[in-house]
Amino acid sequence: xxxxxxxxxxLLHHFSDMDQQRESAKLGMWIFLITELLLFGGLFGFYxxxxxxxxxxxxxxxxxxxxxxGTANTIVLILSSVTIALAVRSLQLDRRRRAGKFLLATVALxxxxxxxxxxxxxxxxHLGQLPxxxxxxxxxxxxxxxxxxxxxxxxxxxxxxxxxxxxxFIAWLAIRTFRNHFSxxxxxxxxxxxxxxxxxxxxxxYLFPLLYLVG
Amino acid sequence: xxTMEGQSASKYAEPNYLSATRGLKSxxxxxxxKRIGLLYLISTTVAFVIGGxxxxxxxxxxxxPGGQFMTSDxxxxxxxxxxxxxxxxxxIPATPAILGNFFLPMQIGAKDVAFPRLNLxxxxxxxxxxxxxxxxxxxxxxxxxxxxxxxxxxxTTTSVISMTLGVLILGFSSIFxxxxxxxxxxxxxxxxxxxxxxxxxxxxxxxxAIIQVLATPVLAITxxxxxxERAFGIGIFDPKMGGDPVLxxxxxxxxxxxxxxxxxxxAMGIISEVIPVFAHRRIFGYKAIAYSSLAIAFISFLVWGxxxxxxxxxxxxxxxxxxxxxxxxxxxxxxxxxxxxxMYKGSLTFEPPMLYALSFLFLFAIGGLTGVFLGVLxxxxxxxxxxxxxxxxxxxxxxxxxMGFLAGLHYWWPKMFGRMYSLFWATVALVVIFIGFNLTxxxxxxxxxxxMPRRYFDYLPKYEDLNVLSSLGGFLLLIGFxxxxxxxxxxxxxxxxxxxxxxxxxxxxxxxxxxxxxxxxEQTPEVRHGPYDFDVVKPKRTYP
Numbered sequence: 001x002x003x004x005x006x007x008x009x010x011l012l013h014h015f016s017d018m019d020q021q022r023e024s025a026k027l028g029m030w031i032f033l034i035t036e037l038l039l040f041g042g043l044f045g046f047y048x049x050x051x052x053x054x055x056x057x058x059x060x061x062x063x064x065x066x067x068x069x070g071t072a073n074t075i076v077l078i079l080s081s082v083t084i085a086l087a088v089r090s091l092q093l094d095r096r097r098r099a100g101k102f103l104l105a106t107v108a109l110x111x112x113x114x115x116x117x118x119x120x121x122x123x124x125x126h127l128g129q130l131p132x133x134x135x136x137x138x139x140x141x142x143x144x145x146x147x148x149x150x151x152x153x154x155x156x157x158x159x160x161x162x163x164x165x166x167x168x169f170i171a172w173l174a175i176r177t178f179r180n181h182f183s184x185x186x187x188x189x190x191x192x193x194x195x196x197x198x199x200x201x202x203x204x205x206y207l208f209p210l211l212y213l214v215g
Numbered sequence: 216x217x218t219m220e221g222q223s224a225s226k227y228a229e230p231n232y233l234s235a236t237r238g239l240k241s242x243x244x245x246x247x248x249k250r251i252g253l254l255y256l257i258s259t260t261v262a263f264v265i266g267g268x269x270x271x272x273x274x275x276x277x278x279x280p281g282g283q284f285m286t287s288d289x290x291x292x293x294x295x296x297x298x299x300x301x302x303x304x305x306x307i308p309a310t311p312a313i314l315g316n317f318f319l320p321m322q323i324g325a326k327d328v329a330f331p332r333l334n335l336x337x338x339x340x341x342x343x344x345x346x347x348x349x350x351x352x353x354x355x356x357x358x359x360x361x362x363x364x365x366x367x368x369x370x371t372t373t374s375v376i377s378m379t380l381g382v383l384i385l386g387f388s389s390i391f392x393x394x395x396x397x398x399x400x401x402x403x404x405x406x407x408x409x410x411x412x413x414x415x416x417x418x419x420x421x422x423x424a425i426i427q428v429l430a431t432p433v434l435a436i437t438x439x440x441x442x443x444e445r446a447f448g449i450g451i452f453d454p455k456m457g458g459d460p461v462l463x464x465x466x467x468x469x470x471x472x473x474x475x476x477x478x479x480x481x482a483m484g485i486i487s488e489v490i491p492v493f494a495h496r497r498i499f500g501y502k503a504i505a506y507s508s509l510a511i512a513f514i515s516f517l518v519w520g521x522x523x524x525x526x527x528x529x530x531x532x533x534x535x536x537x538x539x540x541x542x543x544x545x546x547x548x549x550x551x552x553x554x555x556x557x558m559y560k561g562s563l564t565f566e567p568p569m570l571y572a573l574s575f576l577f578l579f580a581i582g583g584l585t586g587v588f589l590g591v592l593x594x595x596x597x598x599x600x601x602x603x604x605x606x607x608x609x610x611x612x613x614x615x616x617x618m619g620f621l622a623g624l625h626y627w628w629p630k631m632f633g634r635m636y637s638l639f640w641a642t643v644a645l646v647v648i649f650i651g652f653n654l655t656x657x658x659x660x661x662x663x664x665x666x667m668p669r670r671y672f673d674y675l676p677k678y679e680d681l682n683v684l685s686s687l688g689g690f691l692l693l694i695g696f697x698x699x700x701x702x703x704x705x706x707x708x709x710x711x712x713x714x715x716x717x718x719x720x721x722x723x724x725x726x727x728x729x730x731x732x733x734x735x736x737e738q739t740p741e742v743r744h745g746p747y748d749f750d751v752v753k754p755k756r757t758y759p
Contacts, residue, residue, distance in 0.1 A: 035394070038433055043436060
C-alpha cells in the first residue's frame with residue numbers, strides 16, 4: 001500500500017490501494033460497455049438482415065429522414081465528447097470549477113441533441129412514418145416500407161434512452177464536482193462517465209450513416 | 216494457507232459473518248458477499264420449490280392418458296412456468312450467485328468481490344424480476360413454453376409481457392454478477408495467487424461469467440423486440456408484415472444455448488474441487504481442466520443452430536452447426552477423463568459431497584452423450600421435440616447442474632454455517648434422489664424414441680406404463696429433495712461443530728474459521744503453493 005493511500009477517504013476496505021480500486025472500476029466499466037455493444041449488436045443484426053432482404057425499401061425510405069438534422073446531431077454529440085474529455089482533463093489538473101462547467105456543457109449539448117431528435121420524431125409521427133401496424137404514410141414506394149421505420153425507431157429510441165440516462169448521470173456528477181467531491185486524487189466516477197459517453201457518441205456515429213446516408 | 220495448522224480444531228469460530236451484526240436491516244442492506252450468497256440461497260430455494268411443484272403437477276397430469284385435473288390450456292401454462300422458474304429463477308443464479316458469491320472471493324484470498332454494492336443490487340434486481348415473472352401467474356401465466364417462440368408468443372392472450380419483462384430484469388441481475396466476478400478474478404487475487412494457482416472452481420465461475428456478460432444482453436434486446444412486437448406490432452417477427460419468425464429463434468438461442476453452459480460450467484467447477492479432496496490426491500490435468508472451461512465458453516457461442524435443425528435453416532448451416540456441436544464433447548470429455556484419472560490410485564472416501572460428485576459423473580455422462588446423439592442431423596429430425604430431448608436436458612440440468620450444486624452445497628455447508636449435517640441422512644437422501652431421478656427420466660428416453668412428443672397434454676395408451684414409472688420417480692424426487700431441506704435446516708440448530716477444515720482440503724477458504732470472519736482474512740494471505748498440493752500442505756481434518 002502506498003503511504004498516501006492510507007488517508008484517502010475514498011479507498012474501500014476490500015482494496016489494498018487506490019490503484020487497485022481504480023483499475024477495478026475501469027475494467028468493470030469496459031465490461032459494461034461490452035454488454036452495451038452486444039445489446040445494440042442485436043439491433044444492428046436486425047438492421048443487417050432486413051436491409052439485406054429489402055435493399056429497395058431501405059433506399060426509398062431513408063430519404064424520409066432529414067440529413068441536416070442528423071448532421072447537426074452528429075456535430076453536437078462529437079462536441080459533447082470533447083467537453084467531457086476536457087472535464088476529465090481539468091480534474092486531472094485539479095481545476096475543479098472548470099471541470100464542473102465542462103460537465104454542464106456536456107449535459108447542455110446532450111439536451112440539444114434530444115431537442116433536435118424530438119423535432120425529428122414529432123415530424124415523423126405527424127406524417128405517419130411509424131413502425132409496424134401504425135404506419136400510414138403513402139409516399140414511399142415498395143412493399144412493407146414500415147420495416148425501415150421499425151428499425152429506425154428501435155435503434156434511435158434505444159440510443160435516445162442512453163443519452164437521457166447519460167444526461168442524468170453527468171448532471172449528478174456536475175453537482176458533485178461543484179461540491180468538491182472530486183479532485184486530482186480521486187475522480188474515477190467522472191472518468192467512467194466519460195467512457196460511457198464516448199460509447200453513446202460512437203454508437204451514434206455508426207447510426208448516422210447507416211440510417212441517414214443509405215443511398 | 217500457512218496458518219492452517221494454527222487453527223483450533225472444533226470450535227464455532229468467533230467473530231464470524233453471521234454473528235457480527237444483527238437484525239433484519241443488517242441483512243437486507245449487507246454488502247458482505249457471504250451474506251448476499253445466503254440471501255440468494257433462500258430466494259433460489261423458494262424458486263426451486265415453486266418450480267418443483269409445477270413439475271409434480273405435470274407428472275400428476277401425465278400419470279394416465281387423457282385429462283386428469285387440469286385443462287390443456289392450464290397444462291401449457293404449468294409446463295411454461297416449470298421451465299421458466301427452474302431456468303431463470305433457479306439454475307442460472309443458483310451456483311454462481313450462492314456458492315460463487317460466497318467462495319470465489321475466499322478462494323482467491325480477497326476480502327470481498329470488486330463491487331459489493333453492485334452485488335447487493337443484483338439480488339434486489341433478481342427479486343424484482345422474480346416478482347414480475349411470478350406476477351404473471353396471477354394475470355394468466357404465459358403458455359408459450361420457456362422459449363417464447365414467435366408467432367405464438369405474439370398472439371396468445373396470456374400475459375407474455377409480464378413474464379418476458381421478468382426474464383429481462385433477471386438478465387440484468389445475471390450480468391451484474393458476471394461482471395463483478397470477472398473484475399474480482401482479474402484484480403483482487405491475493406499476492407502469490409497466480410492464474411495457475413487459482414482453484415478450478417474459480418476458473419469455472421470465471422468462464423461462466425464471460426458467457427453471462429456476452430450472451431445475456433442479446434437475450435435482453437430480443438425480449439425487448441418481442442415485447443414491442445406484442446404491444447405495438449412493429450412487424451419484426453411477423454411474416455405478414457415482412458418480418459421473420461425464425462430470426463427470433465436465432466436470436467433467442469444465441470443467448471439460450473450459451474446459457475446452458477452458464478448452468479453446467481459452475482457445477483463442473485464444484486466437481487473439480489470435490490474429487491481431489493475426497494480422493495486425497497492432487498488433481499490430474501489441472502491446466503487441461505482450466506482451459507477446457509474457457510473452451511466450452513468459447514464453443515458455446517457457435518452452436519445455437521442445433522436447436523433449429525427442423526426450423527428451416529439452410530442445409531449447409533445445419534451441417535456446420537452439427538459439426539460445431541460435436542466439438543463441445545471434446546472439452547467436456549477432457550474434464551470427465553481428468554476427474555476419473557484423479558481418482559485412479561487415490562484413497563477415496565465416500566462422504567456425501569463425493570457421492571454427489573460421483574452421481575454427477577454418471578448422470579452427466581449419459582446427458583452429455585445423448586446430447587451428441589441429438590447433434591446428429593438425421594437422429595435429431597427423428598427425435599426432435601420428443602421426450603428424448605426432455606430426458607437429455609434433464610440429465611444435464613438435474614443430473615449435472617443440480618447434482619453438482621448439491622455436491623457443492625454439502626461440501627461447503629460446514630464452512631458456511633460452522634456445523635455439520637447428518638451424514639447418514641444425507642447419504643440416504645442421495646440414494647433416494649439418485650433412484651428417483653433415473654426412474655423419472657430414463658423412461659423418457661424410451662418414450663421419446665418411440666415417438667411421444669414433448670409439451671403434449673395427452674398421450675396414446677401405449678405410452679402409459681413408462682409414464683407411470685416416470686411419475687413415480689417424480690414423487691421419489693420430492694421425498695429426496697424434501698429430506699435434503701429438512702436435515703440441512705436441522706443441522707443449523709443441532710449439527711456438531713465442523714471446525715475450520717472438516718474434509719482436509721487445501722484451498723484458502725478452509726484456512727479460516729467456520730463460519731468465516733466478516734472480512735474473510737485477518738491479514739491478506741500470501742499464497743505459496745497450489746490449491747491441490749495436499750502433499751505439501753498436509754491439511755488436518757477437523758471432523759469428526
